[in-house]
Amino acid sequence: MILRKPNRTISGLLDLWPGKRLLGVYRFLPFFFVMGAGMEWFMINVRLGRETFYDVYRRKQAERQYEAAATEESNN
Template sequence: MSLHSSYVRRLLDSWPGKRRFGVYRFLPIFFVLGAALEFSMINWTVGETNFYRTFKRRQAKNYVEEQQYHQQHEEQQKEA
């Protein structure tokens, strides 16, 4: 176990910018990983769907259900 932790420690210590940026020197890695994840969610499709089509469909369904709820609630208030 100590072999892996010393390897990881050496790898992290060898990353440039330690004195100037400290822990924040790893931020560019996370920005790139986030951009890659976003790119994959937009462009990769499985069958006929991808993340954004599913998200938009769910948003539309929620909107319709909310409108129906409000319409039913208004009808109940008019009856009372």
């Protein structure tokens, strides 16, 4: 395995992120927490067409349950 030197540009950009002395590598966690919360809000509240992500999820889950019940009933 070949070890590569870190890219100076990327290292420089990462060093610009605040909180290095206080939080170390964990300084990125608040950013990802907010990103995840924003994505979850988007999936719940934003409609693409007539449905949200969770509308599609619930419909597909109901379809799977119906198919499983129909398959089980046909096997009996």
